[in-house]
Amino acid sequence: MTAQKKVGQQTVWFQNPPVIIAAATIAGQKEGQGPFAKSFDKVIDNDYYGEQTWEKAERRMLLEVMQNAVRKAGLTPGNIDYMLSGDLLNQIISANFTARDLGIPFLGLYGACSTMLESSAIGSMLIDGGFAEYVLVGTSSHYGTAERQFRFPTEQGVQRPLHAQWTVTGASAMVLARSGSGPRITSATIGKVIDLGQGDPLDMSSAMAPAAADTIARHLWDTGRQPGDYDLFLTGDLGIYGSKLVVSLLGQKGFNIDDRYQDCGAMIYFPEQDTHAGGSGCACVGVVTCGHFLKEMAAGGLKRMFVVGTGALLSPCSTQQGETIPGISHGVLIES
Amino acid sequence: METQPLEIQKKQYAKIVKEIRPKPPLLRNLAGAFVVGGLIAVIGQIFLNLYQGLGLSLQEAGAAESATLVFLAALLTGLGVYDEIAKVGGAGSIVPITGFANSMVSPAMEYRGEGLVLGVGARLFTVAGPVLVFGIVTGWAIGIFYYFFR
Structure with a gap:
């Protein structure tokens, strides 16, 4: 028997579709010079963002964006039932340390660059399942941290092939809720x-x-x-x-x-x-x-x-x- | 495509990827490597002549020239310029001694955050290490060959 809210092999329908009551973004310098510059809440002017290392900068971006989303939703971290987050770094350190600072019950996820959607899907299930009123989801990445973990030191002279892509520096978060206004x-x-x-x-x-x-x-x-x-x-x-x-x-x-x-x-x-x-x-x-x-x-x-x-x-x-x-x-x- | 065995799907997909993936601009890359590699050699030659003019022997001037190029490459790496040069130069900027300097300084900068010993010290040779290992192994093999067949 198929589960009640499932259709076909891999899809779920939410009976009470969760609402995205708030979303927040922060973007790096290069992204801030791109076509979407005006749509970001904040653009940082230096990829170190006032920190000693790129990892700390990425973490700070994720923390700020999470706090900003909660604030925009008119809530405090104490109101959030679960935080679902992950990033690209080993042991998802950006998400773990952000969760430490926020003090919200936390489920760490690793879906590489699909994490934003993975967390949104699971968060929606938690809400529609009646397990949560508010879920905070989000993710981050940073050019410097990703390059050095997956590829080369950033200052190393390497000729990148034309099909190579550039890791986005930034972070995003959404607050999903059982009711409210929004998509x-x-x-x-x-x-x-x-x-x-x-x-x-x-x-x-x-x-x-x-x-x-x-x-x-x-x-x-x-x-x-x-x-x-x-x-x-x-x-x-x-x-x-x-x-x-x-x-x-x-x-x-x-x-x-x-x-x-x-x-x-x-x-x-x-x-x-x-x-x-x-x-x-x-x-x-x-x-x-x-x-x-x-x-x-x-x-x-x-x-x-x-x-x-x-x-x-x-x-x-x-x-x-x-x-x-x-x-x-x-x-x-x-x-x- | 869906119902076919995975191996056939993989082959068909590899074909599509090959069609869509852009071809490297071979001529432009070759020209870039030629010009950048050549310029590095010319700069080296200028220093060599300069040091010889200051009274050093050819061998001493060669060592001084190498040290100068290594210093300049390290400086340019630190200033964030060398990777921009390599973007144009490719192998033209990787193969000369300046590329070796870049491959040491860039991890040193990168891992500074993990401390001087376990960061910089342990990671300094991550890129250059294989070059040294196989350089030494090759030298060793040629030495043995030379010993028996000279």
């Missing part, structure tokens, strides 16, 4: 780990695109809907070339989303900012969705968008041991 999360599709054999750690988008295509197609199959039923399909950080891959893969599955599809990574920088294939990182989908798209939804331009976070589940260890890069992708349906 609602009406459905979520939990993705499977998909691996089509891509192994280049400098090209994570081709590792993630099959997972994104799988989750989008699965959502449409599970709900019996067509792409035309949605205003927008938004993926997290596939970048310029990964976006083309996902459109091509969905075409093979019989869905044409080309006219209503966008990718946060492909949009977050201007081409002349020379990031090559666009942005990536946990914060990419977070700051663009919470910044630009939720505002556009509030303005009435968007009614129904399916936001898909895309994570490359690589570690330097598995890559060096010759493993390919598995991808994961979770989708959340946001309706005004």
Whole structure:
């Protein structure tokens, strides 16, 4: 027997769809020079953000954005039932230390760059299940911390290939509530780990695109809907070339989303900012969705968008041991 | 595609990725490496001539020249310029001794936050270490070869 609130294989419908009552963003210097500069709550002018290390700077951004979201919701950390968060760093230290400082019951998540959507999906389930009144979700990433953990020291002279992406420096948070005013999360599709054999750690988008295509197609199959039923399909950080891959893969599955599809990574920088294939990182989908798209939804331009976070589940260890890069992708349906 | 065995899906997907992934601008990269690598050599030559002109022997002037290039590369790394040069120069800026200096200074800067011993000390050779190891192994192999077959 299928569970009461589940449809198809991987999708849930919320009976009392949770409300996004507040969202907050903070973005790095480079992101603040990009097309979405005006949509961020705050842009930091130095990637150290007054701290000794990049890790501490990332943590400070996540803490501030969480506090800001709670404040915008007119609440205090004591009102929040759960905090769900994760980031890219080993042992998800940004999220752990932020949770320590906030003192909210905490569930740490690791979904790589899909964490914003993973936390939103689980948070919505907690609320619709009657386990929580308010859930705080959020994530962060930082160019400096991610580069040194996954790739090279930042000052090392390396010629990045044209398909490489640039890790977004920033953080985003949302407060989900059982009732209130704001856009609602009406459905979520939990993705499977998909691996089509891509192994280049400098090209994570081709590792993630099959997972994104799988989750989008699965959502449409599970709900019996067509792409035309949605205003927008938004993926997290596939970048310029990964976006083309996902459109091509969905075409093979019989869905044409080309006219209503966008990718946060492909949009977050201007081409002349020379990031090559666009942005990536946990914060990419977070700051663009919470910044630009939720505002556009509030303005009435968007009614129904399916936001898909895309994570490359690589570690330097598995890559060096010759493993390919598995991808994961979770989708959340946001309706005004 | 969905119903096919995973191995076939992987092959088909690799083909699509290859089609969509941009080709590296080979000519531009080659030209960049040629010019940047050449310029580094020219700067080296200028210092070599300068030091010889100051009265050093060729060997001494060569050592002084290398030290100067290493210092300049380390300085430019610290100022955040060397990675910008490498973006254009590619192997032209990685292969010369200046690239070696960059590969030592960049992790030193990066891991300063973890302390002087376990941060800088332990990580200083993360990039340059393999170069040294295989350089020494090659020297050792050639030494043995030379001993038996000279």
